[in-house]
Amino acid sequence: MKKLISTKDLPFKDWLEARRKGIGGSDIAAICGYNSYKSPLSVFLDKTDQAEPEDEENIAAELGLFLEPFMSKKFEKWILKEEGIKVELQEMPWILQDDEVDYFLVNLDRWFDHPDRGFCPVEIKTTTEFKRKSWTDDEVPDEYYTQCQWQMMITGAKWCYLIVLIGNRTRKCYPVPRNDDVIAGLRKTGKDFWENFVEKEIAPAPDGTDSSMEALKTLYPEEIPGKEATFDDEQEQEFIKQIELYDNLAGEMKILKKKQDAIKQDLMAAMGDAEVAIIGGRKVTYKTVNIPERVQNAYSYRSVRIY
Secondary structure, three states: OEEEEEOOOOOHHHHHHHHOOOEOHHHHHHHOOOOOOOOHHHHHHHHOOOOOOOOOOOHHHHHHHHHHHHHHHHHHHHHHHHHOOOOOOEOOOEEEEOOOOOOEEEOOOEEEEEOOOEEEEEEEEEEOHHHHHHOOOOOOOHHHHHHHHHHHHHHOOOEEEEEEEEOOOEEEEEEEEOOHHHHHHHHHHHHHHHHHHHOOOOOOOOOOOHHHHHHHHHHOOOOOOOOOOOOOHHHHHHHHHHHHHHHHHHHHHHHHHHHHHHHHHHHHHHHOOOOEEEEOOEEEEOOOOOOOOOOOOOOOOOOOOOO
C-alpha cells in the first residue's frame, strides 16, 4: 500500500476532492449494488464532479465519527476477552492507495498489530434498530463484507475486524478473513467501472434505487419545452418490451396490494378496539394518527408517466 495524502488537519473540502480521484470502500460496495444509499450512477456523478453538494447536515455520519473513540474502546475490551490479547487501536492519518492501481483508495477507521495475524484494519459502523436482522451472529451485510475485503486488498492484510453498534444498545464484533477470490472480482469490477464509465464519461444505467432517481434528477433537472426524444429501431424495440413489462408489473402490483390490504383488514377486524398486538414476536399497532395543519410551500419536480 502507498500513502496518497495526509488527512491530518486536511479541510473537509480537500478530503472530498481527494476521494473523487478514486474508488473507496463504500464506492466499490455501491458499484457492486450492495450499498443501501448509493448506486453506481450516483458514484459516477461524484467521481465526475457532477453530484449536487449536500445542503443538509448528515447527522448519522457525524454521529458515527463522534462514536468512533467509544467504539474503539469497546473493541479493545472485546478482543481482550475473546482472543486474550491486549491492543490499542491506532488512527490512520492517510488516504491509502493500491500498489498497482492508482485509483483504488481506502480510508481506515482504525488499525492494530495482531500478534498472530499482523496488520489488521478495523471498520467501525453504527446502524439503526431497523437493520438489526441484517447482522446475524455469523454473517455481516454484503456491503460491509465488501468494504472489509477492499481494505485488505489495498493494505495486504489477511484479516479485517468489523465492529457495529446497533440501535445504540447492542455491540457486535466480527473477524473477517481475506478472500482472494472476492478480491479478484472486486479489482475487475473496479477497473471496469473506472475505465469504461468514469474515464469515458459514460453514465452507467440506473438500477431502480432512490439514489439513481436522485442522480437522474441531478443530470436532467429541467425539460426543454417541445423537445421530442427519438430512438433508433433497436432502442425502440427494447423500450417497447420494457413498457410491456412495466404494464404487466403494474397489474401484478395491484393484485399484491389487494392481498396486503386484505391481511391488514383481517388484523383490524381481529384487534377491534385494541391499540397493540404481539404476534410471533412482531409488534402490530392499530391507532389513530393525527396530522397537524401545515402550510406547504409551492415546489415542482419532473415526473415520468407512461400512457
